[in-house]
Amino acid sequence: xxxxxxxxxxxxxxxxxxxxxxxxxxxxxxxxxxxxxxxxxxxxxxxxxxxxxxxxxxxxxxxxxxxxxxxxxxxxxxxxxxxxxxxxxxxxxxxxxxxxxxxxxxxxxxxxxxxxxxxxxxxxxxxxxxxxxxxxxxxxxxxxxxxxxxx
Numbered sequence: 209x210x211x212x213x214x215x216x217x218x219x220x221x222x223x224x225x226x227x228x229x230x231x232x233x234x235x236x237x238x239x240x241x242x243x244x245x246x247x248x249x250x251x252x253x254x255x256x257x258x259x260x261x262x263x264x265x266x267x268x269x270x271x272x273x274x275x276x277x278x279x280x281x282x283x284x285x286x287x288x289x290x291x292x293x294x295x296x297x298x299x300x301x302x303x304x305x306x307x308x309x310x311x312x313x314x315x316x317x318x319x320x321x322x323x324x325x326x327x328x329x330x331x332x333x334x335x336x337x338x339x340x341x342x343x344x345x346x347x348x349x350x351x352x353x354x355x356x357x358x359x
Contacts, residue, residue, distance in 0.1 A: 209243050209295070211357070212330030213339040214323070218244070218252045220341060222279040223271065227341045227358075234339065234358040243295045245329050249283075251322055256280055295333055302332045309352060319348050327352055 220231035262270030286292045306328035323345040337355035346356040
């Protein structure tokens with residue numbers, strides 16, 4: 209596996225936003241299928257649902273129910289067709305990598321739990337690059353030896 213995405217990359221692929229063109233362009237240029245973990249898929253789905261919840265309470269934030277439903281619906285055919293490949297991580301190894309990474313990096317870098325887990329998952333799966341638009345997560349991936357894209 210070459211590339212492992214984070215949630216910001218999936219969000220940019222499935223919900224129109226400022227990074228969507230960059231995400232689509234990078235995705236279309238990949239030389240292999242995009243691999244995703246079950247944790248990543250859960251965070252993406254949860255994020256869409258949470259953004260709808262936010263919007264229902266305050267229409268100036270989050271996303272409309274229709275946008276969330278479309279993003280979730282657009283994901284399923286890609287999983288079914290194999291355009292996205294769900295890979296099973298060794299969660300014991302992922303958690304050990306994440307714990308070690310957190311101990312070395314979080315106090316000085318301020319890294320969030322799921323950001324650490326996605327970087328650790330990518331490393332455990334043998335990815336060479338992390339696909340992310342999250343600046344702090346990109347810094348973590350870089351110091352952990354992963355290439356970060358899209359540039």
